[in-house]
Amino acid sequence: MRLLNASGCLDALVAPEVARSLDAYVTKTVTPLPREGNAPVRIAETELGMLNAIGLANPGIDVFLEQHLPRLAELGVPLWVSVGGFSLEDYVHVAGRLAPRDEVETLELNLSCPNVDDVPENVGEVVAAVRAVTSKPLYAKLSAAVADLGATAKAAETAGADGLSLVNTLKGLALDERTLQPVLARGAGGLSGPALRPVALAAAHTCFRETRLPIVGMGGVARGRHALELLAAGASDVAVGTALFADPGAAGRIRSELEAELVALGFVSPDNAVGVAHGSGPPDPRPEVETRVSKIPAY
Numbered sequence: 001m002r003l004l005n006a007s008g009c010l011d012a013l014v015a016p017e018v019a020r021s022l023d024a025y026v027t028k029t030v031t032p033l034p035r036e037g038n039a040p041v042r043i044a045e046t047e048l049g050m051l052n053a054i055g056l057a058n059p060g061i062d063v064f065l066e067q068h069l070p071r072l073a074e075l076g077v078p079l080w081v082s083v084g085g086f087s088l089e090d091y092v093h094v095a096g097r098l099a100p101r102d103e104v105e106t107l108e109l110n111l112s113c114p115n116v117d118d119v120p121e122n123v124g125e126v127v128a129a130v131r132a133v134t135s136k137p138l139y140a141k142l143s144a145a146v147a148d149l150g151a152t153a154k155a156a157e158t159a160g161a162d163g164l165s166l167v168n169t170l171k172g173l174a175l176d177e178r179t180l181q182p183v184l185a186r187g188a189g190g191l192s193g194p195a196l197r198p199v200a201l202a203a204a205h206t207c208f209r210e211t212r213l214p215i216v217g218m219g220g221v222a223r224g225r226h227a228l229e230l231l232a233a234g235a236s237d238v239a240v241g242t243a244l245f246a247d248p249g250a251a252g253r254i255r256s257e258l259e260a261e262l263v264a265l266g267f268v269s270p271d272n273a274v275g276v277a278h279g280s281g282p283p284d285p286r287p288e289v290e291t292r293v294s295k296i297p298a299y
């Protein structure tokens with residue numbers, strides 16, 4: 001199991017030591033052209049999580065390649081670049097520019113941003129077109145807010161994705177206490193944090209059944225137990241997003257909490273917990289030797 005950050009939730013150039021506490025660093029989504037993003041207010045807190053409407057603010061692929069990537073490569077952490085766009089051509093352009101760069105380990109296609117107006121409709125088409133321009137591992141980042149997540153995940157698999165990142169934020173709204181007007185300038189925004197945990201579990205559970213793709217599970221992970229449950233639902237790696245804003249040291253803490261959870265339930269390693277929510281259950285708590293002895297037929 002690898003522990004990653006969720007895209008957009010950590011600026012490694014501002015907090016390199018936090019990035020180094022992860023097994024891989026995922027960039028904020030990069031688009032062909034620079035974007036200022038949406039007007040402020042772009043972040044709001046709610047009782048159950050955080051709302052953001054950043055709107056894919058990023059320097060654009062040219063500046064990213066020239067200025068950001070060389071500095072990110074110095075971190076010494078495997079780099080995943082999140083690729084975004086507003087048309088199939090946008091995704092192909094950004095992925096094609098990243099393809100020859102050895103500093104980049106994996107591409108994550110952001111096919112699910114709730115804060116822009118033109119999101120791609122056809123996940124399979126985008127994945128297939130990007131697959132044609134790069135041999136790098138390709139993860140499709142999906143939203144749980146699609147009509148049939150299992151079918152969408154399958155389409156990504158058929159089109160050549162190597163993995164799934166689940167889930168992106170869900171659309172939510174916060175109203176000002178006094179004026180009852182939307183807090184975010186854009187109105188609604190993407191809900192992340194604790195409210196997403198059951199959504200992320202269901203998404204990982206569905207896609208583990210419907211595809212054979214490895215899954216990066218994310219959505220409200222703040223404790224080792226949350227990571228464990230995502231593994232059990234079917235994720236093989238876990239990403240931390242909103243929790244990093246409150247606790248930049250979350251990665252180390254989550255790892256040690258997870259270790260304790262695994263030991264308490266008798267799992268030898270995180271990988272042994274992957275998919276156990278699908279019927280295999282935790283290992284027999286009795287010591288192995290005793291189990292074996294008790295199974296020897298009397299003779």
Ligand SMILES: Cc1cc2nc3c(=O)[nH]c(=O)nc-3n(C[C@H](O)[C@H](O)[C@H](O)COP(=O)(O)O)c2cc1C
Nearest residue numbers: 006007008029052110167168192193219220241242
């Ligand atoms: C402030 C903020 C910015 C985000 N920016 C991106 C982004 O650029 N690309 C992307 O794919 N997801 C983005 N996300 C979504 C996260 O990567 C993640 O899917 C989501 O927040 C759920 O995880 P969490 O509950 O642990 O935060 C953003 C989330 C937040 C809170």
